[in-house]
Amino acid sequence: MAKKAKSRTIAVRLISMAMTGYYRTMIRPRVHRPLSMLKYDPVVKKKVLFLEATKGGKAK
């Protein structure tokens, strides 16, 4: 039987670069480049850079 097709989108985790352990989960198309954005981190109470965490350490 044919394998089940992979979904078009994936859920990714954007980690706060303030090293607070705070993160946000987002959904992006599988083929899209990794997400990164400025978002509010409630721990340091500031807008900081959030970068997508790579699963298994591989990034596009």
Next chain:
Amino acid sequence: MASIPETVGKLPLRLRNFFARYPPQIYSALVAPTPSVPDGEASAEQNLPSPYTPDRDAKGARKPDPEAFSLSQALLHNDPNNQNPFLPRKIFTTGKWVSPRYGLRQQADLVKLAIKYNVEPLLPPGRKSTAFKEARLAERGLRIKGTGIGQKVKGHKWERTMEARLEDRRKAMVEMPEMIRLWKQRGHGRGWRQWPKR
């Protein structure tokens, strides 16, 4: 000490009888020799168990040494010629122990009375005396691991790592403007190389 003879008349009968039977000039904790820490064991801290066990196999391996110097035990002075009525006595010919003249309950009663009338040092040294209890507390801590002399409270992991984590966070926040500038320069993530690991 000068005021003590005046107060003798005011003491309750029970204490007066006790002092009549065991005169303070022979039996009291005041005339007992003050214990001193032997030179070889100047640092009593080394004899105390550590709350940390660096080697897992060593866990529980360090039992307290029964021969080690203990201030509280040293306080329980017993003069063989004038047997302390608060302490048991061993008869070496038979190897048997003889109970103290006054049991622990009676000792406690006497100590409480003596404290009330401010004559506690005149009682013989015993397990119910304030000095003994203080010494034992210092040795054992509050029966909570790590509160004794030379011990540390282990605490939760988040408490132990708090300082390092806050330092990391502080460093990251110092570098944040530069990081954001670089990120904007590299096309808002298009040319970004160092993605964090999950």
